[in-house]
Amino acid sequence: MHCRRNSRLVRSWNRATLCLLALSVALAAVPAWATESPAKPASRAQATAIIAEARKILAPHGIDRTEKVRIGGIDQWVSIRGMDRRNPVLIFLHGGPGYVATPMSWYFGRGWEEYFTVVHWDQRASGRTHLLTDPEKIRPTLSAEQALADAEALIAWARETLGKEKVFIVGHSGGSWLGLHMTQRRPEWLHGYVGVGQVVNTREGERRGWVFAMDAARRDGNAEAMRELEAIAPYPAPGKPIKIEDLYTQRRWVAHYGGTMAYRRDNNADSALARLSPDYSDEESRRVWEGNSFATPILLPQMLDHDPNFRELAVPIILFAGRHDINVNADVGAEWLARLKAPEKHIVWFENSAHMPMTEEPGKFFLSLVQYLRPIAERAGDVPR
Numbered sequence: 001m002h003c004r005r006n007s008r009l010v011r012s013w014n015r016a017t018l019c020l021l022a023l024s025v026a027l028a029a030v031p032a033w034a035t036e037s038p039a040k041p042a043s044r045a046q047a048t049a050i051i052a053e054a055r056k057i058l059a060p061h062g063i064d065r066t067e068k069v070r071i072g073g074i075d076q077w078v079s080i081r082g083m084d085r086r087n088p089v090l091i092f093l094h095g096g097p098g099y100v101a102t103p104m105s106w107y108f109g110r111g112w113e114e115y116f117t118v119v120h121w122d123q124r125a126s127g128r129t130h131l132l133t134d135p136e137k138i139r140p141t142l143s144a145e146q147a148l149a150d151a152e153a154l155i156a157w158a159r160e161t162l163g164k165e166k167v168f169i170v171g172h173s174g175g176s177w178l179g180l181h182m183t184q185r186r187p188e189w190l191h192g193y194v195g196v197g198q199v200v201n202t203r204e205g206e207r208r209g210w211v212f213a214m215d216a217a218r219r220d221g222n223a224e225a226m227r228e229l230e231a232i233a234p235y236p237a238p239g240k241p242i243k244i245e246d247l248y249t250q251r252r253w254v255a256h257y258g259g260t261m262a263y264r265r266d267n268n269a270d271s272a273l274a275r276l277s278p279d280y281s282d283e284e285s286r287r288v289w290e291g292n293s294f295a296t297p298i299l300l301p302q303m304l305d306h307d308p309n310f311r312e313l314a315v316p317i318i319l320f321a322g323r324h325d326i327n328v329n330a331d332v333g334a335e336w337l338a339r340l341k342a343p344e345k346h347i348v349w350f351e352n353s354a355h356m357p358m359t360e361e362p363g364k365f366f367l368s369l370v371q372y373l374r375p376i377a378e379r380a381g382d383v384p385r
Contacts, residue, residue: 095173
């Protein structure tokens with residue numbers, strides 16, 4: 001019995017020794033800072049440096065460049081990122097006008113860059129581009145037609161720079177107005193088009209947004225909302241241009257009741273991502289929405305009065321529609337797509353999103369891009385061999 005007891009002690013000692021050895025090996029593989037008390041980054045610069053290092057593109061065929069490009073007589077910021085520049089090109093046209101996507105792309109767009117070469121562009125009077133030129137010099141050039149000319153020039157530049165005959169366009173919100181017009185102007189340049197929060201049949205969408213907000217306010221007993229919405233009725237006024245002040249009132253309450261970001265009262269969860277953008281300096285990040293405030297009152301009414309309610313497209317189209325999107329009414333877009341003639345058309349519903357599905361459901365958004373766009377590129381021979 002004494003001998004058996006000693007052998008148990010030896011076995012226990014051996015097990016303890018092995019555990020200690022395993023622990024020491026594991027600790028040796030962990031950086032020293034990981035065993036210390038966690039520390040917050042001391043500055044925005046430190047935080048964005050961590051993000052920049054994590055998303056750095058080091059692949060042999062990768063591309064990561066940001067530059068000022070001369071478009072429409074002024075310098076405009078453009079970035080190109082991708083793990084393999086032989087991949088098909090995807091040009092993202094941001095909304096607003098002036099609601100840039102570049103500073104949020106670090107969050108939602110990293111996966112895209114494995115399957116596409118992604119071009120982000122801060123449009124005229126938007127984001128960093130807005131900070132390059134005196135706004136008073138830009139003001140006379142802000143028009144729907146100039147915005148279209150800029151988009152066409154940007155696409156031409158990207159095609160030449162990246163050596164691609166055709167590209168994909170993803171247009172979000174105000175950018176979907178640009179993108180849909182590009183399908184008419186330059187179908188020969190496009191593999192296909194993705195509309196996100198697609199602007200179409202604008203006055204009907206605005207009308208439904210007002211009804212949605214008013215119905216929600218009545219259910220909520222929200223006297224302030226009802227008073228403000230009643231003050232702009234009928235909205236939109238028949239036969240008259242939409243006033244930007246009235247639009248802001250409608251949008252305020254649409255957002256409050258989850259029509260801009262689902263289950264939220266505003267879209268701060270999206271726009272706040274710009275504060276951690278590794279693509280923007282501290283000063284640029286602080287001023288990122290100045291262009292949005294400047295450009296929207298000038299450009300948005302023009303876009304709403306030039307409805308891209310086309311009946312036929314010559315390129316494949318896919319709508320990415322947030323089920324809760326009232327900001328740009330998703331049901332109006334779906335009804336338009338059902339009537340549209342196109343060589344190929346699809347709609348992808350994002351059940352837990354409103355107007356920002358790339359931020360609200362980034363995984364599904366990425367998978368849907370790959371599912372619907374890569375086969376088109378493969379059939380055209382526009383993928384790495």
